Structures are given as C-alpha cells and as structure tokens.
Amino acid sequence: MISRxxxxxxxxxxxxxLFLFVLLVLTALRAALSAGLPFTSDxxxxxxxxxxxxxxFYDHPPMIGWWLAPLSAISLEPFVLRLPALAxxxxxxxxxVAAMRRHGQTLSWNAGTLxxxxxxxxxxxxxxxxxxxxxxxxxxxxxxxxxxxxxxxADFLLAGLMLAGALMSKYFAGLLAIAIFAHSVWRPERRRIxxxxxxxxxxxxxxxxxxxxxxxxxxxxxxxxxxxxxxNAGLSWQTPLLFAISAVYVLTPAVAWRLLRGNAQTxxxxxxxxxxxxxxxxxxxxxxxxxxxxxxxxxxxxxxGLHWLASFVLPAVLAFVLLAGPRALARAIAVAGGIxxxxxxxxxxxxxxxxxxxxxxxxxxxxxxxxHVDELARELEPWRGRYAIASSGYSPAVTLGHGLREYVxxxxxxSSHARHDDILTDxxxxxxxxxxxxxxxxxYAKDDYDPYFERVEYRQLVLRGATFHLIEGHGxxxxxxxxxxxxxxxxxxxxxxxxxxxGPCYFCDRYFPERAxxxxxx
Numbered sequence: 001m002i003s004r005x006x007x008x009x010x011x012x013x014x015x016x017x018l019f020l021f022v023l024l025v026l027t028a029l030r031a032a033l034s035a036g037l038p039f040t041s042d043x044x045x046x047x048x049x050x051x052x053x054x055x056x057f058y059d060h061p062p063m064i065g066w067w068l069a070p071l072s073a074i075s076l077e078p079f080v081l082r083l084p085a086l087a088x089x090x091x092x093x094x095x096x097v098a099a100m101r102r103h104g105q106t107l108s109w110n111a112g113t114l115x116x117x118x119x120x121x122x123x124x125x126x127x128x129x130x131x132x133x134x135x136x137x138x139x140x141x142x143x144x145x146x147x148x149x150x151x152x153x154a155d156f157l158l159a160g161l162m163l164a165g166a167l168m169s170k171y172f173a174g175l176l177a178i179a180i181f182a183h184s185v186w187r188p189e190r191r192r193i194x195x196x197x198x199x200x201x202x203x204x205x206x207x208x209x210x211x212x213x214x215x216x217x218x219x220x221x222x223x224x225x226x227x228x229x230x231x232n233a234g235l236s237w238q239t240p241l242l243f244a245i246s247a248v249y250v251l252t253p254a255v256a257w258r259l260l261r262g263n264a265q266t267x268x269x270x271x272x273x274x275x276x277x278x279x280x281x282x283x284x285x286x287x288x289x290x291x292x293x294x295x296x297x298x299x300x301x302x303x304x305g306l307h308w309l310a311s312f313v314l315p316a317v318l319a320f321v322l323l324a325g326p327r328a329l330a331r332a333i334a335v336a337g338g339i340x341x342x343x344x345x346x347x348x349x350x351x352x353x354x355x356x357x358x359x360x361x362x363x364x365x366x367x368x369x370x371x372h373v374d375e376l377a378r379e380l381e382p383w384r385g386r387y388a389i390a391s392s393g394y395s396p397a398v399t400l401g402h403g404l405r406e407y408v409x410x411x412x413x414x415s416s417h418a419r420h421d422d423i424l425t426d427x428x429x430x431x432x433x434x435x436x437x438x439x440x441x442x443x444y445a446k447d448d449y450d451p452y453f454e455r456v457e458y459r460q461l462v463l464r465g466a467t468f469h470l471i472e473g474h475g476x477x478x479x480x481x482x483x484x485x486x487x488x489x490x491x492x493x494x495x496x497x498x499x500x501x502x503g504p505c506y507f508c509d510r511y512f513p514e515r516a517x518x519x520x521x522x
Contacts, residue, residue: 002327002330003330005330006327006329006330009326009329010326012104012105012106015105015106015109015110015113016105016109018109018113019109019110019112022337023090023093023112023116026089026116026117026121026122026340027086027089027090029123029344030089030123030125031079031086033125033347034078034082035079036351037078037125038371038373039370039373039399039402040370040399041370041395041396041399042126042128043078043081043127043128044398044399045394045418046064046065046068046128046129047068047072047081047398047402048401048407048420048424049062049064050064050072050081052065052424053065053066054213055209055213056209056210056213056220057420057423058220058221058224058418058419058422058423059221059225059417059418059420060169060221061129061167061168061169061170061206061210062168063132063136063165063169063170064127064128064129064131064132064169067084067131067132068127071084076402076405082126084127084131085124085125085128085131086125088121088131088134089116089121089122089124090116091135092115092121092314093113093115093121094112095139095142096112096114096115097109097111097112098142099111099142099145099318100318100322102276103269103273103277103322104273107269107321107322110329111318114255114317114321114332114333114336115314115317117339118250118255118313119249119252119339119343120306120307120310120313121313122339122340122344123340123343123344129169130170130311132165132168133172133173133310134310134314136163136165136173137166137173137176137311137314138311138314140173140176140180141176141284141287141314141315141318143158143159143161144156144159144180144283144287145280145283145284146158146159147159147195148195148279149276149280153195153198156198156199156202158202159198159199159202160201161202161203163177163180163199163206164202164204164206164207166311167206167207168210170311171225172291175291175294175295175312176311176312177203178290179286179289179290180196180287181196183286183287215501215503216504217504218494218496218504218505218506218507218508218517219503220419223493223494223496224417224419227497228492229417235300235301236301237300239301239303240296240299240300242299242303242304243295243296244296246304246306246309247309250309250310250313251309251313251316251317252335252336253335254320254324254328254331254335255316255320256316258319258320258323258324258328259289259316262289262323263323264278264281264322264323265324265325266325267325267326268322268323268324269321269322277322278322280318280322281319284318284319285316287312288315289316291312295308295309320332355367355372355464356464356465359465359466364466365441365466365467365468366395366396366440368463368464368465368466369396369400369440370399372463372464373400373402374403375464376400376461377400377404379463380400380404380436380438383436384404384406387433387435387436388433388436389404389406389409390408390409390410390411390436390437391410391411391437391439392410392412392414392439392441392444393410393412393414393415394414394418394419395418396439396440397409398418400438408438409421410425411437412448413488413492414489416493419493422506426510427478427481427486428478428510430476431476431477431478432475432476433476434472434474434475434476435453435473435476436471436473437449437470437471437473438468438470439470439471440466440468440469442467442469444469449471449473451477452473452477452480452481453474453475453477454474454477455475457471457472457474458470458471458472459471459472482511486512487512489507490507490511490512490515494507494508495517496517505517
C-alpha cells in the first residue's frame with residue numbers, strides 16, 4: 001500500500017489530484033459537521049464578543065470578535081458563524097502549497113495534502129481564538145521564510161505585520177515571536193538583526209493597541225493570563241506525559257519525530273535540491289521547535305491544552321516535507337489519512353447515538369443544555385420578558401444566551417475564566433428586578449441566593465432526563481450582592497499587582513469608587 005501511495009505521490013499530476021480529492025472530501029465532511037454540531041460554550045462566548053465589538057476583551061485580544069461581528073450581523077446560525085473555521089484548513093493547505101512551490105510541484109501538492117490531514121485540520125470546525133491565530137501565524141511563517149531568502153526589508157516588515165495580526169488574535173503568538181527572535185540572534189549577522197528590527201516595527205501596532213486598551217480596563221488580559229488562571233499550577237509527572245501525547249497527536253508521529261531529530265533522510269528534498277531547501281528547513285524547524293520546546297518546559301507545572309499547539313503545526317509539517325524521504329512522506333500521509341478516517345468514523349457513531357445514551361454521565365445536564373438548548377429555551381419561555389435571566393457560570397450562561405438569542409449574565413462569583421460578563425453587565429441596573437437563575441447542577445445552598453432577594457422560589461425542570469435547577473429571585477437586593485459577592489470578586493480577580501500602572505478600572509469604578517482595584521491587598 002505504501003509503495004502504491006509513494007508512486008501516486010511521485011508525479012505532479014497525481015499528487016495534485018490527490019490533494020484536490022482530500023480537499024473536497026474533508027471540506028464536505030467538515031461543512032456537514034459545522035451545520036449539525038451543537039454550538040459549544042466557547043463559540044457562544046466569542047459570538048457575544050462579535051455582538052459587542054471592542055478594541056479588547058477580558059481574556060484574549062479582539063481579533064475573533066472582529067471576525068464574528070459581520071457574521072453575527074448576517075446570522076447567528078452555527079454554520080454561518082463557523083465559516084472562518086471551515087475555511088481555515090483549506091487556506092492553510094494552499095499556503096503550504098505556495099510555500100513549497102519553489103521546491104517542485106509534486107512536493108508542494110504533497111505538503112498541502114499532509115497539511116489537510118493532520119488531526120486538528122481534518123475534523124475541527126469550532127470557531128475560536130485559535131482560528132485567526134492559526135491563519136496569521138501561517139502568514140507570518142511564510143513571510144519570514146520569504147524574508148530569509150530575499151533579505152528585503154519589505155518582507156521582514158510584512159512578517160511583522162502578519163505577526164501583529166497573530167498577536168491581536170491570541171497571546172500564544174508571542175511564542176512565535178520568541179522563535180523568530182531566537183532564530184535571528186542564534187548566529188547573529190547584520191542582515192538578520194536588521195530584519196528582526198523590521199519585524200518588531202511591524203508588530204508594534206498590535207502591542208500598542210493591547211497595552212492601551214488593557215491600561216484603561218484593569219489590565220484584564222494580563223491578570224487572566226499571568227495571575228488569575230494559575231491557581232492549579234504545580235509539579236506533576238502526568239502533565240509532561242500528557243503534553244508529549246498531545247504533541248505527537250497534533251503533529252502525527254512521523255512529523256513529531258522528524259521535528260525532534262531534525263536530520264534529513266536519504267532522497268529528501270534537502271539532499272537532492274540545490275534551491276535552498278536546507279535553509280528553508282532550518283528556518284521552519286526553528287519556528288516550530290521553539291514553541292514546542294517552551295511548552296515542554298512549562299508542562300511539568302501546567303497542563304498544556306491541545307488547541308495551544310495548533311498554530312505551530314504548519315512549520316513542523318513543512319519542515320518534515322523537506323527533510324523526509326519519499327517513502328517516509330508516503331507513510332506519513334497514509335498514517336494521517338488513517339487517523340482522519342478514524343476520527344470521522346467516531347464522529348459518525350456519536351452522531352447516530354441518541355443523547356439519552358449518555359444519561360449516566362455526570363456531565364449529562366451540560367450535554368443536554370448544549371445539544372438541545374432550543375428545547376430548553378422553549379421551556380423557559382414563561383419567564384422571558386418578566387425576569388432577567390442568569391446562570392451560575394459563563395459556560396451555561398453563554399450557551400443558554402445563544403439559544404435564547406439574548407444575553408444571559410452570570411449570577412455569583414464565577415471563576416477566573418471568561419469574565420467579560422463583568423464588562424457587559426452592570427448589576428446596579430438590576431436592583432429590585434426579578435431574576436431567574438438557571439443551573440445545570442445542584443451544587444448550591446439557599447444561602448447562595450436567599451440573602452440577595454426579597455423572596456426566592458426553587459424549582460426543577462426535567463428535560464430528556466436531565467434536571468435543571470431554576471432559582472426564581474424576586475426583588476434583587478443589589479447592596480447585599482455588592483457587599484458580599486462583588487467585593488469577593490474585586491479581591492479575588494481584580495487585585496491588580498503593584499508592578500502594573502494604575503488606571504481606570506470598569507469594575508471598581510462602577511461598584512467600589514471609594515476603594516481601589518489597582519493594588520493587591522487593597
């Protein structure tokens with residue numbers, strides 16, 4: 001089988017036909033999944049960013065909100081909102097083809113095919129912050145690769161501008177910036193250092209925008225990414241193992257192994273080409289290996305999310321294509337294709353199963369809320385208009401909000417994640433209102449709600465065997481909520497450390513003008 005595939009991959013015509021076949025099949029499958037898959041809570045959260053576009057958001061830079069703003073104006077249907085995610089893998093594949101074209105038509109089409117088949121590209125349709133990050137990171141890689149060949153200031157500046165787009169998408173782009181810096185100074189020469197300065201110049205607008213917005217909004221991105229979200233950090237032998245498995249999964253085994261070793265195989269493009277394949281492979285390996293190495297160093301104290309790795313896959317794939325021999329490339333494409341087929345078989349099985357199959361799972365209420373939020377929305381119709389609707393955390397709040405097509409706020413302290421609700425909701429405006437809190441769990445006591453209302457009624461709603469808990473609060477007592485819940489939020493999530501400059505803070509300026517959020521312990 002590998003020999004036949006190797007023969008198929010050996011000519012421009014057949015390799016191009018294989019690429020187009022894989023592109024059409026996977027795009028069709030992903031389009032169907034995009035239309036049918038229930039909207040996840042993260043996707044719903046980012047959709048509300050699109051409905052309220054700004055220069056920044058609580059936990060991430062603004063790019064995904066900007067992309068979703070025009071789409072959400074067209075429709076809030078999942079397929080429409082997921083169009084960027086649907087388009088990302090084909091775009092990355094064509095960028096791979098363009099990047100490798102100078103090394104031969106055959107190699108370029110094979111690079112595109114492997115890019116399409118790596119796991120996250122083969123099945124993912126979720127529209128999250130990782131989608132613009134993947135695209136801008138890929139554009140940065142290609143522009144930087146071109147700049148290394150040409151040495152032109154314009155190409156380095158273009159790489160910086162693409163890096164700015166990545167930095168406006170997600171802060172993991174900083175790892176790509178570190179990789180570019182490391183490559184530039186490892187063996188410093190004037191052209192590399194001058195080029196690095198042009199990259200920095202191009203990326204400065206993104207840094208300026210983010211610093212300006214954060215300085216006017218309690219430094220939320222800094223607080224979330226560097227301070228508040230690391231309560232569970234600690235040494236563990238399990239997290240490095242989990243990272244290693246994740247890296248092998250997102251890259252596929254062959255690409256991961258070649259990235260680690262870095263040597264060229266007999267018959268590879270690096271050995272047979274005189275057009276700078278070795279130089280390109282070295283640049284690409286730097287841009288992939290440095291971020292993965294940083295994640296590896298962090299893994300003993302931090303769980304590395306699978307999606308964190310997504311934007312660094314492309315340079316690893318391109319380096320592999322240049323370094324691998326023809327048989328190894330054929331084997332890699334066959335294995336990636338097998339993994340993709342296994343994913344789609346699993347997706348088909350899960351799609352065929354009724355939701356009630358998972359009734360014994362402890363997360364079943366959350367599954368019902370996600371998969372059948374339209375049914376839950378209909379059940380809540382008697383309360384709509386008369387009550388302000390809330391939930392106990394951001395995940396159920398945004399999921400329910402997307403189903404209701406209205407904003408659902410978070411009642412209670414919540415967690416360090418997704419606190420953009422603090423910006424969008426002014427609790428003062430709810431004083432005296434009736435509020436319905438929808439919970440998908442029973443982990444609460446009456447003391448969690450009774451002090452904040454004149455009267456509270458507790459109800460249950462059963463949907464597809466899942467029990468949802470409804471707390472009807474009549475006559476919201478804002479002052480009591482401010483003094484107990486919001487003050488806890490202020491002390492826990494808005495205790496800005498002294499090394500950050502003081503400035504306006506929407507949370508304290510709104511609820512605690514007599515106190516400060518700007519210094520820890522205040």
